[in-house]
Amino acid sequence: MEKGLVIRSTGSWYQVKTDSGQLVDCKIKGSFRLKGFKSTNPIAVGDRVHITLNTEGTAFITEIEDRKNYIVRRASNLSKQLHIIAANVDQCMLIATVNHPETSTIFIDRFLASAEAYGVPVALIFNKTDIYSDDEKRLLEGLTNLYTHIGYPCFCISALNETGIGEIKKMLAGKITLLSGNSGVGKSTLINAILPGQNLKTGEISAVHNKGTHTTTFSEMYPLDEGGYIIDTPGIKGFGTFDMKDEEVGHYFKEIFEFSANCKYGNCTHRNEPGCAVREAVEKHYISESRYLSYLNILEDREEGKYRAAY
Numbered sequence: 625m626e627k628g629l630v631i632r633s634t635g636s637w638y639q640v641k642t643d644s645g646q647l648v649d650c651k652i653k654g655s656f657r658l659k660g661f662k663s664t665n666p667i668a669v670g671d672r673v674h675i676t677l678n679t680e681g682t683a684f685i686t687e688i689e690d691r692k693n694y695i696v697r698r699a700s701n702l703s704k705q706l707h708i709i710a711a712n713v714d715q716c717m718l719i720a721t722v723n724h725p726e727t728s729t730i731f732i733d734r735f736l737a738s739a740e741a742y743g744v745p746v747a748l749i750f751n752k753t754d755i756y757s758d759d760e761k762r763l764l765e766g767l768t769n770l771y772t773h774i775g776y777p778c779f780c781i782s783a784l785n786e787t788g789i790g791e792i793k794k795m796l797a798g799k800i801t802l803l804s805g806n807s808g809v810g811k812s813t814l815i816n817a818i819l820p821g822q823n824l825k826t827g828e829i830s831a832v833h834n835k836g837t838h839t840t841t842f843s844e845m846y847p848l849d850e851g852g853y854i855i856d857t858p859g860i861k862g863f864g865t866f867d868m869k870d871e872e873v874g875h876y877f878k879e880i881f882e883f884s885a886n887c888k889y890g891n892c893t894h895r896n897e898p899g900c901a902v903r904e905a906v907e908k909h910y911i912s913e914s915r916y917l918s919y920l921n922i923l924e925d926r927e928e929g930k931y932r933a934a935y
């Protein structure tokens with residue numbers, strides 16, 4: 625028996641890097657059932673596993689070690705099944721752009737709230753700073769002030785010109801990091817700047833093992849020179865959250881949660897309740913209007929059943 629880390633998942637085959645440094649193609653032996661939900665993949669990148677080698681040089685995964693966390697999304701909009709994107713994630717980096725294309729604060733705040741629900745820290749990377757107008761630069765400064773103040777480290781970079789990449793590398797060293805971002809923000813460009821020579825196009829996964837593989841069931845971790853890994857999740861723009869009650873949504877907005885301690889009612893949803901300390905803080909500009917609007921937006925979508933479906 626050997627122990628190792630799952631670094632690539634294609635749906636049926638898993639590539640495991642053993643603690644002795646070997647790369648082994650593995651299949652699952654038996655069934656791993658997760659408590660509480662049905663998932664399309666019982667094992668994901670980031671999982672620590674035990675494997676038993678067989679004579680052909682492949683191996684069976686016989687055991688998954690307990691996870692410190694795992695990030696899931698719905699397998700599809702209509703499905704109740706979940707897909708595990710990654711396990712044992714140390715941090716997320718959300719790549720955003722003020723323009724070209726614009727990343728909305730609603731998108732950023734939803735991502736941050738989901739990550740809070742998972743207990744995974746997030747850093748925000750604002751890319752394409754080389755092409756911002758003066759107005760956009762002011763907007764960028766406002767956003768970085770806002771999010772830094774709430775407790776999310778912010779980085780301003782140009783992946784294209786490779787400025788600011790050194791700081792990102794420092795953040796990544798020795799950790800497992802999930803990279804996310806809307807289409808077009810420059811995620812591939814950034815990964816190529818971090819990992820020169822890494823071919824990001826995922827089409828060439830060994831054809832023998834992976835007939836009919838969907839990109840959504842495929843994910844991979846790339847090892848970094850400084851130690852640690854980055855996880856790219858092609859085609860996945862955000863992730864889902866667990867079921868939560870209306871009055872719990874505010875727990876995942878750090879500053880809303882802080883002020884909510886002084887609301888009159890313990891189950892305050894910070895909309896129209898009397899004695900709401902959160903609304904008062906918004907009026908006094910202690911809580912930013914854009915954050916409060918994102919919070920309301922999540923509540924509204926939940927009422928229409930859209931929020932969970934959107935991911």
Ligand SMILES: Nc1nc2c(ncn2[C@@H]2O[C@H](COP(=O)(O)OP(=O)(O)OP(=O)(O)O)[C@@H](O)[C@H]2O)c(=O)[nH]1
Pocket residue numbers: 751752753754755781782783784785805806807808809810811812813814
């Ligand atoms: N000006 C400028 N353009 C950039 C920068 N980073 C990326 N781009 C450009 O933005 C476009 C999209 O970049 P990609 O790296 O393909 O973006 P992506 O986020 O991987 O997009 P998807 O593949 O759709 O997920 C390309 O034309 C890049 O050259 C940057 O820092 N500055």
Ligand SMILES: [Zn+2]
Pocket residue numbers: 884887888892893894895897899900901902903
């Ligand atoms: Zn309140």
